[in-house]
Each structure stands twice: as C-alpha cells, then as structure tokens.
Amino acid sequence: MNRAPRRLPLVCRLVLGSCAWMLWIVVIGCATNPYTQRTQFVLVPDSFLNEIAAQQYEQVLSDPKIVISQDPREVEPVKRVAARIIEAAKHSKYAETAKQFDWEVTVIKDDQTKNAWALPGGKIAVYTGMFPIAKNEAGLAVVLGHEVVHALAKHGAERMSQALVAQFGMAAASIVLSAQGLSPELHRLALQAIGLGAQVGVILPFSRRHESEADYVGLLLAAQAGYDPREAVRLWERMAQASQGREPPEFLSTHPSHQTRIADLQRWMPEALVLYQQAPKAPVADLPSISADPPPSVSRSANGQ
Numbered sequence: 001m002n003r004a005p006r007r008l009p010l011v012c013r014l015v016l017g018s019c020a021w022m023l024w025i026v027v028i029g030c031a032t033n034p035y036t037q038r039t040q041f042v043l044v045p046d047s048f049l050n051e052i053a054a055q056q057y058e059q060v061l062s063d064p065k066i067v068i069s070q071d072p073r074e075v076e077p078v079k080r081v082a083a084r085i086i087e088a089a090k091h092s093k094y095a096e097t098a099k100q101f102d103w104e105v106t107v108i109k110d111d112q113t114k115n116a117w118a119l120p121g122g123k124i125a126v127y128t129g130m131f132p133i134a135k136n137e138a139g140l141a142v143v144l145g146h147e148v149v150h151a152l153a154k155h156g157a158e159r160m161s162q163a164l165v166a167q168f169g170m171a172a173a174s175i176v177l178s179a180q181g182l183s184p185e186l187h188r189l190a191l192q193a194i195g196l197g198a199q200v201g202v203i204l205p206f207s208r209r210h211e212s213e214a215d216y217v218g219l220l221l222a223a224q225a226g227y228d229p230r231e232a233v234r235l236w237e238r239m240a241q242a243s244q245g246r247e248p249p250e251f252l253s254t255h256p257s258h259q260t261r262i263a264d265l266q267r268w269m270p271e272a273l274v275l276y277q278q279a280p281k282a283p284v285a286d287l288p289s290i291s292a293d294p295p296p297s298v299s300r301s302a303n304g305q
Contacts, residue, residue, distance in 0.1 A: 033153060034093035035217045038209070042154055043161040046097075050121035053156070057104075057123040067109040069128065073288045075107045078126050081140045081227075084282055085148055086122075088225040092217075094152040101151070114242065118147035120156050131287040133238050138222070138231035138284050145218030145225070153217065155210040211255050215264060219272045226282035229272035232265045 031040045060066065069075055082105045089098035101122030113127040124147065126140070134140040150156070215232075223229040240258035256264070 031154075033213065035220075036213055038213070040154065040158050041161055042157045044157040046120070046154070046157070049154075049157050049160070053119035053121045053123060054102075057119055057125075060125070061106060069107040069109040071109075071288075074109070074128055074131075077137055077285065077287055078107050078140065079105050081137050081225075081282075082124055082144055084225040084227075085141060085144045085221055088145075088221045089148060089152060092221060092224065094149075094217075097152050097154075116143050116147050118144070118151045120151050120154070122151065124148070131289075133242055134235065134287055135238065136231070136284055136286045137282065138227040139235045139238075140287060141222040141225060141227035141282070142218065142229070142232040142235050145221040146214045147218075149214040149217040149221065150210065153210070153213060155214070158210070159207070208256050212261075212264060215256075215261060216268055219265060219268055220275055223272040223276040224279055226276070226279040227284065229265075229269060229276055232272075233262055233269075236262050236265065 031042050032038070033040055061068065082103075086098065086103050089095070092098065103122035103124070105124045105126070108125055108127045110127045111129050113129040114133055116124070116126040116130050118124045124144065126144070130140075130143060134143055219229050219232050222232070236258055240262075243258070255261075
C-alpha cells in the first residue's frame with residue numbers, strides 16, 4: 001500500500017516560502033555603489049522616493065514656525081557652495097543621477113539648529129545654526145558634500161528597503177514563535193530581543209556604513225569642487241567640541257564616533273588632495289556670524305506665503 005508523502009507542517013512551509021521570497025527580492029534589488037563597490041540593496045523606485053521627498057520638503061518649509069532667510073549674507077554663500085558641489089556631482093560617478101535631480105537650496109533661519117540635509121531628488125536645506133560649526137565656505141562644502149552624497153547614493157531608498165525586509169523578517173519570526181506555544185509575554189519578549197539584535201547587528205552598522213560612505217565621497221566632491229579637503233578634519237574637530245562628549249557608544253550609534261570619522265578622513269586625504277590640486281580653486285570666505293539682531297527673513301505660512 002502506497003503511503004502519501006508527508007507534508008511539511010504549515011509553519012515550516014510558511015518560513016521556507018518567506019525565505020525564498022526574501023532571497024528573490026535580495027537578488028533583484030542589488031546594485032553597486034560606483035565609488036566604494038559596496039553592494040546595495042534597493043527595492044524602492046527613485047520616482048517614488050523623490051516624490052515623497054518633495055512632499056516632505058514642502059511640508060517642512062510650509063510650517064509656520066520655519067523662517068526662511070532672505071539675507072544675502074546668509075543665502076549667497078550657501079547657494080554659491082551648493083552650486084559648486086552640484087556641478088562637481090554632475091561630473092562625478094553619480095553624474096547621471098545628479099543631472100536628473102531638480103535641485104533647490106533653502107537657508108532656514110534657526111541659530112539653535114546645527115543641521116543641514118539633502119533629500120532624494122535634490123532638495124537641500126541649511127540651518128544658520130550650522131554656520132559657527134562650518135565656519136567658512138570650505139567647511140560648508142564638506143557638510144553639503146556629505147549630505148548630497150546621501151541623496152545621490154540612494155541611502156534613503158536603501159534604508160527603506162532594509163526596513164521593509166526587517167518587518168517581513170519579524171513577521172516570519174512571530175509565526176515561528178507562535179508555533180512554539182510560547183506564552184504571550186514570552187512571545188513579546190522574544191520578539192523584542194530579536195528586534196534589538198537586528199538593530200544593533202544589521203541596521204545600525206548599515207547606517208554607519210552610509211555615514212562613512214557619505215564622508216568619503218563627500219570629501220572627494222568638496223575637493224573636486226575646489227575646496228581644501230583638509231578643512232574636513234577641522235570641521236569634525238569643531239563638531240566634537242560642540243557635542244561636548246555627548247556621544248552614545250559607537251556600537252549603539254547611527255553615526256561613527258568623531259574620532260573614527262577624523263581618522264577615516266585623514267586616511268582618505270591623499271586621494272582628496274589629488275582632486276583638489278587638479279580643480280579650479282573656489283573662493284573661500286568666512287560664513288556670517290550669528291548675531292543677536294536677526295537679519296531680514298521671511299516666515300512661510302501654511303499656504304507658502
């Protein structure tokens with residue numbers, strides 16, 4: 001008498017199917033960074049992320065609390081540096097992407113916020129609180145080079161893809177744990193432990209890798225744009241001083257430590273100096289000081305007026 005072949009338990013079939021699906025999306029989602037040759041995992045289309053980024057940009061600027069500077073002392077140096085960085089990007093290994101971006105630069109009057117960012121699609125914002133840290137146009141070029149590389153290298157798309165896979169993996173883990181007959185409390189604790197392990201072991205290192213990649217390529221872009229790359233080391237020394245040691249342990253941080261960053265920049269410096277020596281030199285001036293008297297600015301209301 002022929003016996004019917006035994007079927008795998010449902011939970012095993014679900015897990016095996018999940019693994020096969022994840023392997024398939026990893027294969028189709030792989031790309032290579034042209035500078036570091038790092039394999040990237042990107043599932044999110046550029047058009048989708050660029051549209052979201054443009055909406056986010058408008059949402060930030062339409063906040064009535066946001067004040068957009070119109071003071072030429074603040075706006076002109078930022079736009080001058082950004083233009084040179086963008087032009088360098090259009091002649092870099094990211095040229096195709098850089099030429100497709102709809103670049104836009106805004107200076108936000110906020111002396112307390114030490115920040116700058118560049119979104120996928122080319123939307124850039126610099127807060128005036130970054131001026132004392134950047135100090136001069138070469139320092140600002142290092143900052144903008146770093147932020148622009150995040151956008152050009154599709155780090156946002158990579159992180160979003162990574163999060164999608166992580167969520168799928170947690171769902172699969174939940175199925176397996178449920179099949180083990182764990183109590184609801186043990187099931188919850190096990191999922192939390194798995195989540196923490198994924199964050200420390202996978203997600204944070206990927207984020208630090210993105211930061212290091214942006215440091216490296218951003219340094220090259222700043223040098224290619226005609227700015228002295230040695231200012232990058234001085235910038236991060238000022239950044240370390242401004243943070244006053246308030247850094248989490250590196251293995252729990254999404255950013256490399258200041259010491260790691262400075263050491264990496266010094267290691268990459270010979271390559272950057274070659275590009276700097278070959279590039280037309282950019283005029284370098286100090287950025288405006290933050291004063292008690294606010295310069296002319298305009299506040300954007302919810303309707304953008």
